[in-house]
Amino acid sequence: MSSFRATELDRRNQRRERWVRGLFLVMTLMLILPVLIILGTLAWRGHSVISLDFLLSFPTNGMTEGGIFPALVGTLWLVGVALVVSVPMGVAAAIYLSEYAPENLLTRSINLAIINLAGVPSIVHALFGVGAFVLFFNFGTSILAAGLTLAVMTLPVVIVSTRESLQAVPQAFREASWSLGATRWQTIRRIVLPNSVSGILTGVILEVSRTVGETAPIMFTGAAFFLPFLPLGVGDQTMALSLHLFTVSTQVPNVPEALPFGVALTLISLVLILNAVSIAFRMYLRGKKKW
């Protein structure tokens, strides 16, 4: 049995292995724990502010008191406009890439464009929004201009997640449909899309969470620091939750200390809950999958 006895070399390798494993564990924790502590701080210092009244009333007294209702409503408007534009476009793009696109230069350029669209700084998206939607299409600073800017910015999120869920549908499903004489579009509409619709929904939730948090792209395209009324249509300016956090924490003097924490906590809760729902949904789907 001597060949199974650990030699000095084996023991040294084992020791080193444990040491390295511990080191990487510590590195992982050092990445995660500070953020959790910070989030805990936000929750601890902000929770006293949040109440139904806070969520449902207007800011008063130069934004040093009152609630965040118009900012919440404005964020809903912006998300709505962004979704209406980017979801159909993103899903179409994903269908093209997953079901039609041949391996050629065009497809490679599309993929590269998607990566770049996701990588362009948010402030450059803002400049684009000003140049294209506010000035060239003459929408002015409005919900429409800001929503469209957000739509362009979050388009890659929809495309990438939709493409993934389309590609998860087994090729055999398509082949079965084609062999019955269905056209390519009939196959997509009746076989591929129904089998991936929940995956697409996951991506849309993820996009909503991104849209809610973006600040720079809406600063100059349609969001305002303070408005005493709610927007009535897409032509109006609006307040937004993310910009409101920036405003009350940097632009307004004499804000009571807890108020911005309340705004930050509301924003981060919204984003994290949306993400958690999306992740939970994805896991549930993975467990339920029939193939």
Next chain:
Amino acid sequence: MSEFNRGRRTVPGADTLGSSWWWDRIAQGVVFLGGISAIVFIVAIFIFVAQQGLGFAIFELDKGVFLTSPEWRPTTEPEPVFGGLALIVGTASVTGLAMLVAVPFSLGAAIFIGEFATGRAREYLKVLVELLAAIPSVVWGFIGLTVVNPLIIDLFNVPVGLTILNAGVILGLMAAPIMTTIAEDALKAVPDSYREAAEALGATRWQVIRQVVLPSAKNGLVAAILLGVGRGFGETMAVLMASGHSVNLPTSPFDSVRALTATIAAELGETARGSEHYKALFSIGILLFLVTFTINLLADVAVRGRRKRR
């Protein structure tokens, strides 16, 4: 896609060109338009930003001054000075420090999650990292302003906490989850058969990682780092709020700086459309676009190189 369904060609006699055929054509056209929308938008972004700034950047802006002068005085009359050196150094120093924080930790975390962690622990860690990546940048900026700022003042006994250090740490924490996710994907792309072959030769887990997994995932890891750099470089709100936002050539991490992105965010609202200042801000936008475009291109080349070798 399989060969027989190329779509364009029709079999004589078998195809009736009925309504379903037309729907198929229309649908193909529509999704094609969706498909090229990404290209249309990326080109449109360049055109619309360039339309406002390129003329100024080429003919009016003194590039020598922009690259060498730290004086950013866009509103001084009659002779505004557009020196971008302080802004460039500001962006570079904050991004550099962020990468010092983020690169080792995110690669370490990726190795732990991808290679050491198993089962439930791995799933939980992945979800946690994904959630951390979702925190909006304005919230990070707020954290820099209200949590990290007093911490730096207390810890190092300095008068101001809104510095390179603050913005760098914030940006590092912000970029790390994304880099971790991409790096872990790169490790996952290494075939298990490589690991099994090395383990069959008696290698320990760490030996496998160091001598087999990391070398084969090298390009993917480089791509992860590049995308992290791109993200740090282009980050706006967090840097605007945490860096102190003062035009300044820094001499230590405890100095306040101003970044290129933050300058646009802070000043665009107060400039008159078509003024020199306004065009100068768009010129900075062109610079940002070109640099991030290059970084993304390099990352793509790195990943493609990895695929080609297999």
